[in-house]
Amino acid sequence: MKVWMYVVLWMFPLLGYANTQQVELDKLIAAPTLTLKCTGDEQGLDIPLAHRWNVKKVTLNLHYVSSINLITSQSQLVVKLNGMPIAQTKLDALSPDVLVQLNLPVQYLSAGYNKLSFAVAQHSESKGCEKGCSPDMWTTIDLKRSVLAIDYENKAVPVALSSVGTLLFDPKVFPQAEVHLVTDTQDGELLNPLSIVASGVAHHFDYRQVSFTVSRQLKPGVDNILVGKHAFVQGLLGESKLALTDHEQGGYVSMLPLPQAGGGQDAGHALVVVTGKQVDDVKLAAETFASMSTFPGTPSLSAYEFKLPKLREYSGRELIEPGKEYTLKALNFPTATFQGGNASGKDINFRLPPDFMIRPNLSAKLALHFAYGAGMRETSAMNIVVNGKIVKGIHLGNTDGASFQNYVIEIPTRLFQPGSNRISFATELHPPLKECDLMLTGNMFLTVFDDTTFSFPDMPHFVELPNLELFMLSGFPFTRWADGYESKVVLTQTDDNTLSAAMNLIGLMTQKSGFPLYAIQLDKALANPWKGDFIMLGSPDSISAALGGKSLPFTKGKSAVPYALVRDWASDPVLISSVQSSQLGEGQGYLMQFESPYESGRTGMVFAARDSKNLLSLSEALLKSEVQAQTEGELTMLDLASQEDKAIVKSFKPETTYTTGKSGKKSFWQSYLYTHPYIYYGLVILLTIGFAITLFVVLRRYRKKRVAGRPV
Template sequence: MSRWVGVEVYNLIKIKFLVLAALASILFSFPVYAETLNLPLYKVAPGIKAVDLHCNASEYQMQIAIPKRWQIKKAVLRFDYTNSSSLLKQNSQLTVSLNNTPLAQLKLDPLAPNGFAEVELPVTLLPPGYNTLNFSATQHYTQGCEQPCASELWTRLKLDEASLSFEYEWDTVPLRLSELSELIFDPKIMNEAHLHLITENIKDEGTLTPASIVASGAALRFDYRKTVFTLSNQVTEGMDNILVGEKGFVEGFLKDLGVSMTVEGPTLKLVHLPIKSEKGELTLDSRHVLLVVTGRNADEIKLAAETMSILTIPFPDTDEMKVNEFALPEIDLYEGKQMVTAGEKYPFKKMNFKNRTFAGLDPAPEDITFRLPPDFLIKQNQQATLSLDFSFGAGMKSDSAINILLNGVFVATARLDNPNGGLISNYLLSLPTFLFKGGTNVLSFRPKMTPLFAEHCHFLQTGNLQASLFDTSFLEFPPMPHRIELPRLDLLFLNGFPYTRWPDGFDTLLILSEANSASANAALNLIGMMTQKNGYPLFGIRVSTDIQEKWDKEIILVGRADTIPSEYYAKAPLQLGDINKVPYPVYQNWDIHKGMSWSQQASGMNSEKGIIMQFASPFEEGHAVTLFTATTDEGVERLGNALLDPTVQAVVKGDLVFVEYVINKFNQVKFGNGADFKITALNAGTSFVTGKGGNISAVSYYLSSYPWLYWLLISAMILTIAVITYFILRHRRKQRLSPNESE
């Protein structure tokens, strides 16, 4: 009996050993895709900054995005903080929580007010999607009764200097086209997204234009995430690739990589990324994909590219799609992401605002973000209407209010001054339109609520400090025409203006001055940036390598400085050539308009520097040319990457911008990457007027643009009336004094 038991045990151990050996051989036969990423927190959560926590209880929340394609192995948050030296250590602490789970409790020590925290974020609390990281402070300066919002109750979180590090592995990508919108082009991918486009011939407009549409559609899906594009005729390992081309090239390219495909019309197909080694061995990288966008001719490729750009829902679930037909919706001028149209009412619900209840002494504010066309002709006497529907609790002091800020500036208030509480509808506020700006605007609601009875050392009732703002509130702008003076490079980085008047880029020609991958990469990055800013795929933009084409609409020109025709430099603020014509500021006004001296010189430019210029088109009045150039192809490509940096986008203005590449030693030491930029912006050229849409006369334009003309006209009218009145009175006086003569 025991003998048979021993045999069974032996066989069981032997089987387990064989199974483990088999598993080990399988595991070690695949490459390991583990990676480590150490990022500044402001790159994980764009817009993050230092945060001050006030009062005896305060908190701050931020979102950490985790992509579906990552298997997180470890995550660590590191940040510095400074607290008031008046706090009581035993009663004051900072708590860090992830998805409502406390992870760390840090004592706020008045004798050591500068602190550092290293908090490990459990991977079980970091599912794919958006995760809430919460910092809450409990602060006291006495063990007796205290003012709940005394000025000495504060802690500063230095989140703008914080970092978040990840250890992770890439997961296998399922071969379903439905995964394009949520898995492959995932805006939660950190720190930046990389996509490589494969084409047969950069010189072919029939391929370049569909490639630009593909880049635009992919960038739109990545939303605000920095998206870097490269282009060549070969596969690039370690990232997703997109193959764009006609039937013959695509079928031959895939066959060489061991993939069989027959193109019978506009087609999209998804395969795991095939990799061919130097020895000719073929393998499949299941962590990355090759997306094929193809057709039998240029029109079919464009149709497939447009279809790929609008796959924004989880459908279809096949790995291949044959496109039969494609229809775009009707679009109007100046449409786009979060865009507000003049003359229309916009309920808060339409602006992604949900009913919000504020509670406590110092509740967190609520923001509404929207955009205005950058070329609105805003008159000084126009008013935007803000109508609020809200309610508030009883027992509040009459100084309680909802303060309203526009772009960080206080503009209005809604009083909560009834001690019995109230429900208010259609609370009308008029906001001067000149307080708004073209591009992104932020309307903030910041309640301040005080109990009616708040005597020192008495029980403080805060449960009734409640105020709700309803999504039936609305914002309305008066009708406004579109007319503006260009050049203004800041508008290009707001929403791609003037190239996105039509949200799909219609009437825009993007020219590569030389057909090479450096210029193509820069152009694709520019198209991706403009798409993300405007929120609409650039279906209508043309990409060409014909530098001699005389285009009578809007032009974007990308290429090395010595390949730009002299006719473009004729109206440029900086003219490059054998003899350079360079503007130098002599003095500076209150803005970037400066007194310029002009130097003609035989000189050169550093290859590490790029230039952006905007000026009037040499082919048609009222249209713009924007030039992106450098002295080398590598400089042009680096300039294309610099356009994606938020710090560069935030400071570009005027009509002439120098982009220099420098090293930030602080970031290099802390994050291992010190690449940074120095921006010099000037207004050196001549301006021109452009505009579309809206009814406006020349008189109305000049009177609103130059108010002194209005006063001059009024003075002239008064003077004319006075002179006419004088002569009439003089004539009548003569009639009274000499009645016989007048007869």
């Protein structure tokens, strides 16, 4: 009976609405649950609402479990929307497991991010009195089983370029976005402008998953971007009785209504045209389109010149420059106050270059500016947590309160890692209560100010590859330069599906680096020798042929296929290699990294599937965070067919590695000494001993000369 109740509550919001998005709440926050503790607590999450949605109804199926020791008549849960209480329910000790359906008033919602919060008043009695934070005072919101359903209609898209930034490519669209690219797929010169447009769109969507499809024809029901030379564009638009206004030399970007196949127009979607008379003009229009953060209110614009400032290496999203001092405000951490005995932690998120070789004997410097309130118990403290590890506790022992400037904490660099890092502040603020005292929390606070500074020491750029995890973290090594300089994507098959898969990969790398890939190259062949990094897409056989017969798994000829045996606690899985002749099946494919056969220290990566249809499906699977989290090592196998609900991902660590340094360069001696540290230390010791002996000999001879020259 309970199962049917869940099914009915799940399906009810979907009845009678054409446009409904539903999402489990754990997809909106990086946590499976929210636990509310003590006599009073409040936590929440943000609900994104796209600007193009005209919201009609929002339904929340909320699941929570509360302690059976709560006093029912005095305990309650309040649901708030943007600070406004909209619903409340008793926390019944006799019915602790509750599923309730709530209608969220749409008048309190607006386009953007809306705060959905849960506040509790919880009371429990023991020995005739109540403790402020007794362990049996809790309520847990099950975010996985709590579902939000939004019923909406698409607003009409104004025929103005300003709609691009506000309505079309809005990161608040969920669960994912879809964009169709239209181009002359037979014209190889348009591949680079097309990739720039796709990269620009992905950049506008920020972290929101976006998938691309490519063809020569318009696609109904989604936003379309038409990229091509003027003659092709005019011919395609003429089929729908549309036309561009005359424009001079240079690039041209225009917004048009999206025509429907049976006649008429789709007011809820748009057609963006990126064109020019020559391919250089099309590229100019694409670069302009990809770069714009604000768009004019006119239907079109003409572009005549595009200048990109010189980029330094390692300048992508949230990437900090070693040796430079940053304020917390610059790291997107505004002044934060922790209030009460159950305050939520606050985080600083940043990234280090993915090819950093972090030396463990150095320290990062955190110079804190903070203050805390009077009247707290001497056991109060603030903990500093780095990547989940508590590294420092600051005693808040002055009962009169205190304020500190430049409270310096040296954090060992061994606690950090290449790629994403997090420094968290967590508080333990305790009131000086005796048993049965009333808990007052107004004086229990700690404030960390945003002029606190953080700096990380410089490190050498040196990393062992292959490592697909670094690719999923930041697009490395193809985003070593944020714009994709010295990187190439090669299509061994030139059909629409392969081209769509390439656009998905480019969009993925753009969102990882946080910068449009203006300089990445798309081609149907790899220049020999190619001095940079490259990605090759296609079937295993077509990729093997393009690489001069390189042995790859699952080709028609004999090839080595790895298998992992059970490992023990002290080592990685033991790999065995089976030489066989076998083929990939439906829904199967793989990512594989190796050292470029054309340039030492550079990387080649292949993305292979049985055919182009499967390649496109697998590229869409790579956009999912759960697949990215399992992608690592030298080889990652993907299987979409074995399970309907999720992809099976298996990754294999490399048996042999290669090294690369800054700018993709390396020297033999640097590589050898870094990978054989004991030899390095031995050489340092020998040089030190040699210097000491030399100095001793020189001083001894100098002393003999001085003694020999003295008169007797």
